Amino acid sequence: MTETTVILLLVVVTALGFDFTNGFHDTANAMATSIATGALRPKVAVLLSAVLNLVGAFLSVEVALTVTNAVIRIQNSDGTPKPDLIADGGSALLLIVLAGVIGGILWNLLTWLLGLPSSSSHALFGGLIGAAIAGLGWSGVNWSGNGEKLDGVLGKVVLPALMSPVIAGAVAAAGTWIVYRITVGVAAKFTDNGFRWGQIGSASLVSLAHGTNDAQKTMGVITLALIASGEWSDTGNIPLWVKISCALAIALGTYLGGWRIIRTLGKGLVEIAPPQGLAAESAAAAVILSSSHLGFALSTTHVATGSILGSGVGRPGAKVRWAVAGRMVTAWLITLPAAAVTGALMWFVADLIGGAGGAALIFAALLGLAGYMWLHSRKAPVNHDNVNDEWEAPVGSAV
Template sequence: MSAELTVLVLVVVVALAFDFTNGFHDTANAMATSIATGALAPRAAVALSAVLNLVGAFLSVEVALTVTNSVINIQDADGAPRPELLGDGGLALLVVLLAGLVGAILWNVLTWLLGLPSSSSHALFGGLIGATVASLGWGGVKWVGDGSRLDGVIGKVVLPALMSPVIAVAVAAVGTWLVYRITQGVAGRYRENGFRWGQIGSASLVSLAHGTNDAQKTMGIITLALIASGQWTDTGSVPFWVKASCALAIAVGTYLGGWRIIRTLGKGLVEISSPQGMAAESSSAAVILTASHLGFAISTTHVATGSILGSGVGRRAEVRWGVAGRMLVAWLITLPMAGLAGALTWWIGRLAGGGALAAAVMTALLVAACWWMWRRSRQRPVNRHNVNEDWDGAASPDGGTTARARSTTEVEW
């Protein structure tokens, strides 16, 4: 097997691993509120979310094409392929993609360990940007498009990242206020029970929307790797096997359930009622689906968190701003920290001599680091049995006295 083909295989495998971590990292975006209010049992919630993520991944490719065409400059100013990237079967670009994926996965698993709902999307873009800058300099990143439309990292990633959570907060706040205003004459018990059924529908829509946005990003990475190696030439479409494998990877990750982050979003920000939950989920779905249609690679985590905060503001409920502040810090540092991880990974690969050996070293470091973090998570397990315990009565996943699960032999993803 040639060096180029070996690295391509590793890129595909690690990309699917990122898709898997994206699934369990972002399950909370769709199902945290439904689990917190009791609208769905924890295991049923993640199973439903997995199926709908699988379906949603096949509904659109706009975001995938953004990742393929709007992050790394694979052409020079004259529109010709860049030989430093695409020469030798695209080996240099494949190594950059692998380093970026390693940086993204490391940040995803670390924030999962800490129970912080940071952005998998920004981890991915940060890792890719860091590895690209380390390899090619700042000019290797496509910061802006051709000027005729919003494109590049600024237009497709940065601006949506700033706008989407603000829009989600506003929409959820107004929606929650309207829900309570319209149903204020309904007895609380009947209102809660009725909206729990509504939550199942709205949470399902968020899961479907998540599949249309987040699964696409891994499709874009694999498609770019195939283009680099000469296995694919169409920059306007995605191979079917890539769609299917990415859809399956994110669905399996979703089914495992990111219980540590589900706990933070469902219990840590605000005590959620069923009307709040439905308003938050509906707001998230509307924003994510709109962004997917426009090809904006937004953070579904930012949107979901903004919607939950907005629902608390709309109800005038107590918001735990200390927890929200920790999340904001994680948001702000995700892209640069994942970028640093991607750049360091690329440099380690360069020290290893580049090529297939570098790819093997980077992959081995990723496996070792993830194994260590998983072992750390076993010290204070969070799973479907204790995910809904009172926030003040049990600590958050990153410290304190979180209750032990019924069986510590379970895998506590």
């Protein structure tokens, strides 16, 4: 087995590990409101979300192609790999990809431990960008494309990150306000029961949309590694085995449920009633599906959080915990640069050793740090039994 093959295998395993963390990190985006209002039992909710994430992963490849073509500069104008980047069999470029994905995973796990619904997408992109800058310099990142259309990091990552939560929040606020205006005078027990049924449909749509967007990102990362190693050259398509493995990884992670983050989104931001939940989920699904169609690699976490906040603003008399929202926004702002620094550090360590030895070292570091954070989380566990406890007495949450 060649050195390049060893590094490629580590990249594939690590990327699937990221996909797994993305699944349990982002389960809350689809199901937090349904769990909080009692529309779905917690275990049923995560199972439904897992199945629909699996299905959604096969419905689109636009976001996956964004990862391979719009973030790191490794291709010529015709999409083929640049000769100078694969002269050594691609091992140098594979180290960049591996270091970047590790940076994304570590940030994902840290924010999960703290119960912060930060962006898995921007953790991944941040890690890749930091590793690319460390290994290739600033020119190794596709910052803005060629200027002819929205492209590159600014056009397809940063701009959607700024706009999507605002749009989702506005749509959810308007929808919530309209719902309460229409149902004024109707007994709450009738409206709540009806909206709970509606929530099941809207939450399912968000899960499906999540699969079309977030599962694609890891598909793109693995394809990026395959291109770097010379194992794949079609930049317009994703290998079938990559689609299947990524879909299964994110579905499994979703089924395990990121209960700490589900708690924060379902109970920490707003006390959610079923009409709000339906409005928030519908707004989130519309924004995510639109972005997947356009190839924008937005954060489903940003969208879900924005829509939940919007549902609180749109409901007369609702209490919005702006302090919790402020901590989330802070986490959003530092996610990309923090993951970038981590990705760059991982690359420097791997490059110091070099080759398969360097790749194995940072992979071992990932396993050690991930194990430590998991053990630390067991000191104050959050699970399906206590996820809906009153927020005033939070269980194992740092926010």
